[in-house]
Amino acid sequence: MAPADRPDRVPRTGNRILDALPPADFARLRSEMDEVSLPVHQVVFDAQETITSVLFPLSGVISLVTPMEDGNIVEVTTVGNEGMVGVPVFLGARSTTVRAISQVSGRALRQPVDAFLRAIDDHSQLRAVVQRYTQALFTQISQSAGCNRLHSNEERLARWLLMSHDRVGADRFPITQEFLSQMLGVRRATVTVSAGILQRAGFISYARGQVTIVDRKGLEGASCECYRIMQTELVRLLSY
Amino acid sequence: MAPADRPDRVPRTGNRILDALPPADFARLRSEMDEVSLPVHQVVFDAQETITSVLFPLSGVISLVTPMEDGNIVEVTTVGNEGMVGVPVFLGARSTTVRAISQVSGRALRQPVDAFLRAIDDHSQLRAVVQRYTQALFTQISQSAGCNRLHSNEERLARWLLMSHDRVGADRFPITQEFLSQMLGVRRATVTVSAGILQRAGFISYARGQVTIVDRKGLEGASCECYRIMQTELVRLLSY
DNA sequence: CCTGCTCCGTACGGTACCGTACCGACAGAG
DNA sequence: CTCTGTCGGTACGGTACCGTACGGAGCAGG
Structure with a gap:
């Protein structure tokens, strides 16, 4: 199953929630999960749809978006290997008004809702971590x-x-301006202009659906304070 | 203490979370609470500040706002007697990045954080209700x-x-355009224009810090779908 | 090599806001 | 009854977007 050379040493999965658990706890959980791959643009669950399993991403990026009646969408947050998809289940719901959509392809550990809820009941550590991740999401x-x-x-x-x-x-990852425009809730043409400014400033480079982060510090300077606030709070809440 | 004519019948407080509890549970909780009044524009807790107690509003409106570095703020949600202020405590945090500010004056039951957390541990019903309210807030x-x-x-x-x-x-309540502009994240002058349109349409009337809802149906038609979505989800999640 | 498609750059008129500012109307204090 | 502060209406130039649209550049398949 996994390349653990000692029986009581569970290898890190890469997901920060799961990696925060004691080895024994994780082992029991892992047996109820399967690893899935998430192709780009896959809808993990849609608004109003019954959620049947939760996901712990190992790689890639999943966006939670609010869909509007006219078909427009806006991203409300981003989930990667620091978190999980399916927090509403933890909060006693089986559906939500947001859509979860894979934005950069990757892999994830998937657990059925029932197993997840049992695990939450049985493992206080998991409960605590998910609770704090929920706060970070807030x-x-x-x-x-x-x-x-x-x-x-x-x-x-x-x-x-x-x-x-x-x-x-990774410094380079695939994302088109078309999808960026949906995430940001603007026209594609507006993304082109803004991305052009960032590119000419030497912060990123951009071609045919592939972005490269060239100057991260520069990009941080071009961003609003919101990045720093979200990041700081995430680190604070998930530093167990 | 309260005008209950039978010993096991706890009178409704007006707060929907507390009113969902079994009488005996509520009685124990109530002894750890005190009733406070919230004058308009009072900051219940500020961003980064340690939260020492949670509030269950009985009347009035409290806004959760995101404050930005430049001093601008935007409302992210509204809390009244359907909910509580201090959900981050439930999620294992003692502070948050949002500010809670009283927008329409009212009264609330206040419970110290420690007592609230004990109550959450002891009363599964309270835990369940707060959980679902948290999802509604999401x-x-x-x-x-x-x-x-x-x-x-x-x-x-x-x-x-x-x-x-x-x-x-109530159909009439106090709110100035100045504060509305802060909630909506626009200039006061922009509120004046929009409010003028709603007023000329006969949906509201407005004078010196007092709004009156004249035609609620009309107002619902002038609103975006977001009101209906939030309201529907709130009812769905809090119909215990 | 051509065709078709995706992705990105650009343009142009339109609009919903913005920042700033001024002024009038009303209410409460004295 | 005046004074003073709050509240709301309006104006004006500026700007950051919008909707729409066209065209070019690269890549993949036939």
């Missing part, structure tokens, strides 16, 4: 709500790139 | 995040008035 969404209203497209684009950069763990 | 904030990006000032103003109308339980 911070991120609240900050997004303000950011969406007050900050410029360019600042928000920089923030999005930084958050994704953290989660993919 | 929905509201997520919807706000999208709404703030995609919908016009006029639609968002109508939504804000409807949400407050539900919570104050």
Whole structure:
């Protein structure tokens, strides 16, 4: 199953929630999970749909978006290997008003809802970690709500790139301006302009659906404070 | 203490979370609470500040806002007697990045953080209700995040008035355009224009810091879908 | 090599806001 | 009854977007 050379040493999965658990706890959980791959643009669950399993991403980026009646969507937060998808289940719901969509392809450990809820009951450590991750999610969404209203497209684009950069763990990753525009809730043409500014400033480079983060510090300077606030709070809450 | 004519019958407080509890549970909780009044514009707790007690509003409206570095703020959600202030405590945190500020004066039951956490441990019913309220809050904030990006000032103003109308339980309540502008993250002058449109349409009337909801149905038509989505989800999650 | 497709750059008129500012109307204090 | 502060209406230039649209550049398949 996994390359553990000692029986009581569970190898890190790469998911920070699962990796925070004691080895024995994780072993029991792992037996109820299967590893799945998430192709780009896959809808993990849609608004109003019954959630049947939760996901612990190992790689890639999943976006939670709020879909509107006219078909427009806006990202409210981003999930990677620092978190999980399916927090509403933890909060006693089986559906939600947001859509979870894979934005950068990756892999994840999937656990059926029933098993997850049993695990939450049985493992106080898991409960505690998920609780604090839920709080981090709160911070991120609240900050997004303000950011969406007050900050410029360019600042928000920089923030999005930084958050994704953290989660993919590589300087280069695939993302088209078309999908970026949906995440940011603007026209594609507006993304082109903002991305062009960041590119000419030497912070990123960009070609045919592939971004490269060239100057991370520069990008942080171009972003609004929201990136820093979300990141700081995430670190604070998940430093067990 | 309270005008209960039978010893085992606890009178409704008016707060929907507390009212969902079995009488015996509530009685024990109540002994650890004190009733406070919340004058308008009082900061219940500020961003980064240690939260020492949670509040269960009986009347009035409290706004959760995201404060930005430049001093601007934007409302992310509204809390009234359907909920509580201090959900981060439930999620294992003692502080948050949002500010809670009383927007329409009212009264609330206040419980120290320690007592609240003991109560959460001891009373599964309270835990379940707060959990589901937390999920409702998630929905509201997520919807706000999208709404703030995609919908016009006029639609968002109508939504804000409807949400407050539900919570104050009166057709007339005090709110200045100045504070509305802060909630909506726009200039006061923009509120004047939008409010003027709603007033000329006969949906509201407005004078010197007092709004009156004249035609609620009309206002619902002027609002974006976000009001309905938040309201529906709240009812669904809190119908125990 | 051509075709078709995806992705990105650019343009142009329109609009919903912005920052700033001024002024009038009303209410409460004295 | 005046004074003073709060509240709301309006204006004006500026700007960051919008909707729409066209075209070019690269890549993949036939």
